[in-house]
Amino acid sequence: MGRHWAVLAVLAGLAATPAAAMPQDPALGRYEARAFVTGTDLRSRPAGMAACLADVLVKVSGDPTILTDPRLAALQQHSADYVTDFDYWDRMSGIAHHDEQGSNDRPYNLTVRFDPARIDAALATLGRSVWPDPRPVLLFRVHVTGGRANFDLTRAAPQAGEMRAAIVESAQKYGMRVALPGDPGPADGVALAGTLVLSRQALGWVSTWHLDYGGSGYDWGDSGVDFDEAFRDGIGGAMRILSGHGAPQ
Numbered sequence: 670m671g672r673h674w675a676v677l678a679v680l681a682g683l684a685a686t687p688a689a690a691m692p693q694d695p696a697l698g699r700y701e702a703r704a705f706v707t708g709t710d711l712r713s714r715p716a717g718m719a720a721c722l723a724d725v726l727v728k729v730s731g732d733p734t735i736l737t738d739p740r741l742a743a744l745q746q747h748s749a750d751y752v753t754d755f756d757y758w759d760r761m762s763g764i765a766h767h768d769e770q771g772s773n774d775r776p777y778n779l780t781v782r783f784d785p786a787r788i789d790a791a792l793a794t795l796g797r798s799v800w801p802d803p804r805p806v807l808l809f810r811v812h813v814t815g816g817r818a819n820f821d822l823t824r825a826a827p828q829a830g831e832m833r834a835a836i837v838e839s840a841q842k843y844g845m846r847v848a849l850p851g852d853p854g855p856a857d858g859v860a861l862a863g864t865l866v867l868s869r870q871a872l873g874w875v876s877t878w879h880l881d882y883g884g885s886g887y888d889w890g891d892s893g894v895d896f897d898e899a900f901r902d903g904i905g906g907a908m909r910i911l912s913g914h915g916a917p918q
Contacts, residue, residue: 699844700725700788706779709757719745721781728844730792731800731912733905744791751788755781800912806846806858807907815867824851832896839900843908861907865899878903882910889917
């Protein structure tokens with residue numbers, strides 16, 4: 670049923686063991702994106718670049734509804750025209766090839782860097798513009814209920830290791846800065862309040878989100894998703910509000 674059920678044992682109060690450290694790709698810039706592909710040849714590269722183009726257009730503008738804009742597909746057909754360079758990172762780095770698997774069948778992270786001027790021009794064709802810096806910090810205030818577990822999602826919460834990693838990944842995807850209770854640094858920012866409840870009836874997590882900004886309050890959420898998607902929905906919705914594109918859809 671996905672990763673949200675795999676982590677249920679931890680949320681139910683069973684002991685968790687720390688994950689082994691693995692080398693990671695470097696952080697992404699505003700005009701960079703990353704996609705999961707198979708091999709380093711042309712089988713997966715065009716689709717990977719198309720996905721990265723969509724991610725960058727969303728990240729630079731602050732508007733996730735670009736993903737449902739019917740004009741996006743035409744831009745993605747020429748994704749390579751916007752690229753300055755790209756590289757691959759072997760997700761199985763340090764693991765020897767096995768069976769008949771060669772390098773062409775291994776999973777890779779494809780990191781794509783795009784030309785800022787061309788991306789800005791593409792946004793203009795979609796009726797969007799660049800969301801300029803500085804972007805506010807999102808102060809996460811999230812409560813999680815799953816199995817017998819009931820906890821606030823903080824930097825120190827022992828049950829929340831995978832969730833913290835998912836939050837970091839979602840924040841990077843959208844070019845946002847996120848702070849959890851207990852994180853070092855200033856506490857200034859915009860509070861994003863939320864709840865995550867693991868529901869067998871919904872076949873996944875039920876999320877609710879609330880953000881006050883510009884004199885208005887905004888509420889949204891999702892149901893039957895894994896927690897990665899729940900955090901993308903929360904951070905993406907907040908980004909849309911803060912960038913001036915209106916309420917989350």
